[in-house]
Amino acid sequence: MQVHHIGVQTADIDATLEWYSQFFNGGKENWALDSFSKLTLSRLPGISRLVEFQIEGVRFHFYDREGINQDRRVPGPEFQHCGLAVESAAELLRYRERWFELARSGRFKAPHWSDPSDVVFDEDGVGSLYVEDINGLEIELTYIPDDAAR
Numbered sequence: 001m002q003v004h005h006i007g008v009q010t011a012d013i014d015a016t017l018e019w020y021s022q023f024f025n026g027g028k029e030n031w032a033l034d035s036f037s038k039l040t041l042s043r044l045p046g047i048s049r050l051v052e053f054q055i056e057g058v059r060f061h062f063y064d065r066e067g068i069n070q071d072r073r074v075p076g077p078e079f080q081h082c083g084l085a086v087e088s089a090a091e092l093l094r095y096r097e098r099w100f101e102l103a104r105s106g107r108f109k110a111p112h113w114s115d116p117s118d119v120v121f122d123e124d125g126v127g128s129l130y131v132e133d134i135n136g137l138e139i140e141l142t143y144i145p146d147d148a149a150r
């Protein structure tokens with residue numbers, strides 16, 4: 001089995017597309033939908049648009065929900081973050097810098113701006129960086145060296 005896509009519920013698909021394409025420096029829209037099955041409408045009342053956006057091997061499904069509560073910091077079970085592997089430790093530092101560039105650009109609005117974590121490395125040389133997208137969703141970027149036995 002392998003991961004097929006990550007569903008991202010957002011109040012602003014266009015801003016989310018822009019932020020992801022800027023932050024990850026690329027990506028492409030594969031397809032979009034604006035009519036939905038009964039099942040989707042019952043699972044996700046208020047959905048009106050869905051866009052599949054792919055960054056290298058990772059697909060995101062960005063979709064809107066009418067009346068979404070943007071303050072998602074309510075405790076409870078959830079898929080709390082997604083972890084994406086990058087190719088080098090240096091990339092983690094570049095992503096951290098880019099996060100600040102986008103936050104300072106004034107081009108994006110976010111319900112909360114929480115600074116990224118530091119880039120940290122454990123004793124196996126595994127590096128991690130935690131950032132939030134403009135929806136407040138946490139993305140873990142991780143560098144796992146070949147000899148890290150993970």
Ligand SMILES: [Fe+2]
Pocket residue numbers: 081083140
């Ligand atoms: Fe994690």
